[in-house]
């Protein structure tokens with residue numbers, strides 16, 4: 001058995017990195033689609049869609065509805081542990097393409113003429129028919145993207161455990177963040193060519209390419225499993241049981257990391273949806289320019305993440321790094337909230353984006369490789385599923401909260417924007433203070449995590465590389 005492991009494909013550096021490139025490429029396209037409408041908030045507020053900030057926030061949160069309410073993320077984790085990596089990757093890829101196709105259809109002219117559009121427009125008149133269908137499509141896509149995320153994490157553990165695991169996870173996230181960079185650069189350009197539906201169509205085409213890279217990877221995965229043979233087969237007592245969910249939800253390390261995860265990411269991903277409009281309002285610049293500035297946030301974070309991962313593999317200090325990330329998160333959101341528009345300029349905006357980008361590399365780089373240290377390998381997929389489920393509750397509700405708080409703290413502005421009033425813009429102080437509040441709570445939980453780690457001996461401060 002030892003010999004089999006020694007000759008396994010995962011022992012070849014080249015094979016490991018090829019596997020990583022293939023699965024990361026899909027995540028590039030998936031993250032592109034996640035934020036494809038983010039730079040287009042103001043366009044969507046106007047004709048023909050008329051999506052107010054609350055509706056825009058609801059669509060953003062809608063991505064996570066099925067994962068949270070129907071428990072799809074927990075089910076995805078169980079599917080992963082029971083059915084394996086190959087089956088789950090293909091299912092995730094197809095689900096993303098299906099959901100994205102629906103979202104695209106919702107924004108086409110063709111849809112507005114259909115009986116479905118009349119039916120969807122016949123109830124809850126504050127939410128346009130296009131928004132309702134787009135939300136349904138995005139919710140289906142959301143099941144796929146989260147299923148893909150947990151499967152990719154488990155796949156990286158399979159190939160890199162005991163080797164360059166944090167660095168590999170960091171690189172995967174870097175490639176995914178490049179997808180966010182690309183979308184903030186390209187989505188406004190595509191929208192100029194044919195409106196928001198053109199941007200979504202391009203995102204859909206990219207997702208089809210992403211499905212192909214997942215598919216190609218499955219051949220490597222099959223080969224690795226064949227080579228490992230019985231070494232890869234779990235003993236009956238090692239199999240995943242439903243009762244393991246109880247173990248996950250009573251594990252103090254898991255609960256603290258999950259809490260930290262929902263707080264931290266609630267101040268990042270929902271912020272991404274509103275950041276273009278916030279920068280454009282605060283700096284008084286066009287959406288295209290604001291979107292281009294903001295694109296440096298994911299790319300900066302992405303470039304730094306593998307280096308932080310490399311450091312964590314060599315030196316450890318994972319729990320402390322999460323604390324520093326939470327601190328930087330608070331600093332950046334407080335700058336966005338409290339520096340008045342008259343003093344806020346491009347330099348301050350870029351410096352603040354860099355601070356937030358550093359936070360966005362410190363926390364993910366240390367958080368995801370920490371999970372295999374606190375749970376057993378046989379239910380690792382379910383543990384990732386459960387963490388993402390808790391995270392998705394925040395990602396579902398926070399965009400709605402932010403959209404609502406933006407409208408409530410700026411009475412009459414959305415009506416002015418829809419009517420095309422020159423110079424009408426939002427003040428983002430209240431939403432930014434809400435984001436900073438999540439960061440403060442995340443600092444508290446990072447401190448708790450360090451205490452729990454010391455008490456339970458998870459080794460979160462130890463290097464990953466043996």
Ligand SMILES: N[C@@H](Cc1c[nH]cn1)C(=O)NCC(=O)O
Nearest residue numbers: 034145146149173265269364388
């Ligand atoms: N929930 C996942 C994937 C995701 C990205 N945007 C919305 N959902 C996640 O948080 N992955 C970890 C990361 O740091 O990207």
